[in-house]
């Protein structure tokens with residue numbers, strides 16, 4: 324029966340690699356030897372010139388899109404027919420799985436419209452004081468380490484940035500100051516590690532959530548360990564009850580979600596403020612006309628805060644880890660970044676404020692180049708919401724067909740990038756970006772389902788880089804590895820070994 328299912332794409336004339344029984348094309352991912360993104364990368368290398376390619380995850384057919392115009396149709400122009408994720412989501416039995424990243428169709432649309440006002444530029448400005456407090460703690464932490472080392476010290480940056488990322492997102496999403504930089508044993512470090520640290524058990528659950536959700540639903544387990552689900556629900560419930568009982572308000576995301584719970588909407592910004600994913604043309608717009616009042620329950624808030632935590636913490640802290648590593652490896656780039664930052668600081672009275680971070684074009688280029696080499700999410704996934712032809716082709720897709728867009732492979736294709744392995748921020752000057760097809764670079768996805776936290780992630784990363792680099796110079800130690808070894812057990816790029824950098828006080 325499996326052999327017959329493995330003929331699914333061949334019967335439709337779709338090219339692709341041979342399947343083996345029982346795993347199809349994903350044996351190495353299922354056995355924990357390679358990441359899902361690596362397999363899509365390999366398929367792309369072999370079938371680079373095919374517009375699309377079919378593979379099978381056990382018995383489930385997946386369609387990989389390589390052609391940039393088809394990608395644009397799926398993500399943007401024909402989005403209404405491809406808005407789903409085709410992922411595991413079972414909110415009735417597994418509360419945390421009722422969250423934005425996992426939903427499809429109308430439930431996704433409704434929730435995205437409700438949550439978008441949380442992520443506008445106006446709301447980011449409102450929450451910035453909360454970010455900044457964490458930045459101040461980071462500054463103190465680094466200063467005291469460097470002082471203790473007599474002006475120079477070695478710091479393991481993966482852990483440092485994970486603590487900082489945890490503190491920022493815990494503060495902004497849960498309204499709690501965890502200060503894990505000072506308390507590394509906090510539950511806010513231990514619990515997310517159960518989900519995010521490389522492990523066979525979690526790796527397999529996430530693999531199934533992406534590729535074979537029916538199997539995960541049939542198992543007597545939730546997506547995340549029960550201990551983590553209970554922890555997130557309990558935390559959110561307690562904080563909300565406390566705030567409501569004592570009339571406490573705080574500039575954070577949770578406050579906005581409490582407003583959604585009680586009033587059915589989040590107050591809009593002044594005109595001209597935009598939310599990620601909402602500046603799209605009529606056809607792609609997700610909200611037609613005014614949004615009705617829609618309340619949200621405490622359990623729903625807990626599910627969203629949890630995804631904000633996981634999506635916001637892991638992506639930004641790993642991108643920052645790679646950025647600092649690359650800047651340590653390329654001191655001339657680091658010098659230019661610091662020069663730009665110092666000028667911006669001078670213009671803003673020496674303080675890191677929201678506005679200080681808005682005009683840092685070279686730093687933006689460096690972050691873009693880092694996310695090209697190490698995209699936090701190595702592929703995008705979509706679902707055909709009805710039977711229809713794949714845009715710009717005659718291939719008829721069944722309803723529910725899973726579509727994969729191998730962004731890391733596109734980011735590394737020599738057809739679009741000279742010397743793709745090299746770190747060259749100059750690829751991202753305005754002119755060069757305008758000259759390139761927009762679909763060859765997709766670190767935040769695109770279309771109405773683009774990362775909802777893009778601006779927040781970028782602001783957070785620039786604040787952190789400015790906090791660190793204007794006070795300390797970072798360099799690779801003499802025994803540093805020339806490349807970073809990545810875990811095959813996580814979806815995003817996760818360094819296996821500790822990553823140490825030398826921090827020296829700047830004059």
Ligand code: HEM
Nearest residue numbers: 424631634635638699700766767768769772773774776780
């Ligand atoms: C470096 C930082 C980040 C990167 C590279 C990143 C990347 C991504 C990507 C590639 C997607 C999928 C987009 C698509 O399917 O087209 C996504 C979705 C998402 N991201 Fe981010 N992200 C980052 C930071 C954040 C932050 C800070 C938050 C929240 C606090 C966040 C929350 C989300 C959510 C909720 C979704 C699901 C959106 C939906 O399905 O409608 N992300 N992100």
